[in-house]
Amino acid sequence: RVNGLRPLVERLVTRxxxxxxxxxxxxxxxVEDFASPLALSVICVxxxxxxxxxxxxxxxxRQFATVSGPPEEAVEGREKLGAYISGLVAAKQEAPGDDVLSALIAARAGADRLSFEELVGLGxxxxxxxxxxxxxxxxxxxxTLLAHHPEQWRxxxxHPQDVPAAVEELLRYVNLNATDTSGLPRIATEDVLVGGARIPAGEAVFLAFASANRDEAVFPDADRLDFARTGNGHLAxxxxxxxCLGAPLARIELTVALRELTRRxxxxxxxxxxxxxxxRVGDVNHSLLALPVHLAAAPS
Ligand code: HEM
Known part of the structure; x- marks a missing residue:
C-alpha cells in the first residue's frame, strides 16, 4: 500500500x-509552501x-499540534479533530473508500475487529x-544542506541515485527530537537497569535518539555527514x-522531496x-516555522 503511494507523492511534489x-x-x-502541505496531503489521502x-x-x-499557542486553541483543535475523525470512521463504516482507514475497518484478526475507539485512536x-x-x-x-553542506546539495x-543513502545519513545526522528541551518520554513500569544506571519504577526518562545517532562507538567519525557511510543503523x-510504523512512507516522502528539490x-x-x-520551541519535534529560500536552477 505504501509503495502504491509513491506516484501520489511524486505528483504532489511536482504540483x-x-x-x-x-x-x-x-x-x-x-515549510508553508512545500513540506507542510506535502506531509499533510499524504496523511489526508x-x-x-x-x-x-x-x-x-x-x-x-495546526491548532492541535502547536504547543506554543494559547492552550485553549490546542484543546479546541483536538476536540474538533476528534469529532471529525469520529465522523470519518462512521462514514467509512457505512461506505468504505480506497484508504487505510477503510482497510483498518475491514481488517480482522480471527473474530476480532478494531473497535470504533481504536479506529479513532489510530486516526x-x-x-x-x-x-x-x-x-x-x-x-x-x-x-542542513544549504547552510552547512552546500557542496553535498550540488x-x-x-547524482540523484545517491539520494536514498543521503536520506538515511540525514536521518541519522539531523536532530528532530531536541532532547535538551523536550523529547519522547517513557515511564518505567518496573525497576530497570540501563547501561548500569538504575531507573526506579514510576520515573520518567527521555530517549535521546539524537545522542545515540552520534555515538562514536557505533558510527565512526559520527559528526561527519557522509553519504557513503555503510551499515547506517540509526535510531531516527x-x-x-x-x-515507527510510517518509516517506509516517510522514506518515500523524504527521498522524492530531496531528489526533486536538488534536481530542479x-x-x-x-x-x-x-x-x-x-x-518551534518546547515541542517534541525540533522544527522550523519558516524556511525562506531562493529556488534557483542556475547561480544568479
Ligand atoms: C521523518 C519522519 C518520521 C520520523 C523521524 C518518525 C519517527 C518516529 C519515532 C522515533 C517513533 C518511535 C517513538 C517512540 O519510540 O516512542 C515513531 C513512531 C511512530 N510513527 Fe513515525 N516518524 C516519521 C514519520 C511517520 C509517518 C509518515 C507515519 C504515519 C503515516 C508515522 C507513524 C508512526 C506511528 C503510528 C508510530 C507509533 C508506533 C508505535 O508506538 O507502535 N511516522 N516515529
Missing part, C-alpha cells in the same frame, strides 16, 4: 514546486479525508506521528516494539541568514 515556480522568483517558504475538507482539517491540526496517531515529523525533517534536511543534484525511527534547483540558497530562522 507544489510548479506552484512555487509560478510565483516568479519570489522567495519560497519551504491515507485517512481518506475528502479534498473539500482539507483546509478545515489543516486548521484544526489520531497517524496524524500526530506522521505529519509534523515528516514536514519537520524535510525542512531540517534542506537547511552532489545530489548531479526508534527501535523495538514502538519502531541545484543553485538554491537561503533567503535569510540562518540565525534569523524561526524555530
Amino acid at each position: 507544489l514546486l510548479d506552484a512555487a515556480d509560478a510565483r516568479g522568483g519570489a522567495p519560497a517558504d519551504l 491515507l485517512l481518506g479525508v475528502p479534498e473539500e475538507d482539507r483546509e478545515q482539517f489543516r486548521t484544526w491540526v 489520531y496517531t497517524l496524524l500526530g506521528a506522521g505529519y509534523d515529523s515528516t514536514a519537520g525533517q524535510i525542512a531540517n534536511f534542506v537547511l 552532489h545530489l543534484a548531479d 525511527f526508534g527501535h523495538g516494539i514502538h519502531n 534547483y541545484p543553485a538554491t540558497r537561503l533567503a535569510v541568514p540562518e540565525d534569523e530562522l524561526p524555530w
Whole structure:
C-alpha cells in the first residue's frame, strides 16, 4: 500500500514546486509552501479525508499540534479533530473508500475487529506521528544542506541515485527530537537497569535518539555527514516494539522531496541568514516555522 503511494507523492511534489515556480522568483517558504502541505496531503489521502475538507482539517491540526499557542486553541483543535475523525470512521463504516482507514475497518484478526475507539485512536496517531515529523525533517534536511553542506546539495543534484543513502545519513545526522528541551518520554513500569544506571519504577526518562545517532562507538567519525557511510543503523525511527510504523512512507516522502528539490534547483540558497530562522520551541519535534529560500536552477 505504501509503495502504491509513491506516484501520489511524486505528483504532489511536482504540483507544489510548479506552484512555487509560478510565483516568479519570489522567495519560497519551504515549510508553508512545500513540506507542510506535502506531509499533510499524504496523511489526508491515507485517512481518506475528502479534498473539500482539507483546509478545515489543516486548521484544526495546526491548532492541535502547536504547543506554543494559547492552550485553549490546542484543546479546541483536538476536540474538533476528534469529532471529525469520529465522523470519518462512521462514514467509512457505512461506505468504505480506497484508504487505510477503510482497510483498518475491514481488517480482522480471527473474530476480532478494531473497535470504533481504536479506529479513532489510530486516526489520531497517524496524524500526530506522521505529519509534523515528516514536514519537520524535510525542512531540517534542506537547511542542513544549504547552510552547512552546500557542496553535498550540488552532489545530489548531479547524482540523484545517491539520494536514498543521503536520506538515511540525514536521518541519522539531523536532530528532530531536541532532547535538551523536550523529547519522547517513557515511564518505567518496573525497576530497570540501563547501561548500569538504575531507573526506579514510576520515573520518567527521555530517549535521546539524537545522542545515540552520534555515538562514536557505533558510527565512526559520527559528526561527519557522509553519504557513503555503510551499515547506517540509526535510531531516527526508534527501535523495538514502538519502531515507527510510517518509516517506509516517510522514506518515500523524504527521498522524492530531496531528489526533486536538488534536481530542479541545484543553485538554491537561503533567503535569510540562518540565525534569523524561526524555530518551534518546547515541542517534541525540533522544527522550523519558516524556511525562506531562493529556488534557483542556475547561480544568479
Ligand atoms: C521523518 C519522519 C518520521 C520520523 C523521524 C518518525 C519517527 C518516529 C519515532 C522515533 C517513533 C518511535 C517513538 C517512540 O519510540 O516512542 C515513531 C513512531 C511512530 N510513527 Fe513515525 N516518524 C516519521 C514519520 C511517520 C509517518 C509518515 C507515519 C504515519 C503515516 C508515522 C507513524 C508512526 C506511528 C503510528 C508510530 C507509533 C508506533 C508505535 O508506538 O507502535 N511516522 N516515529
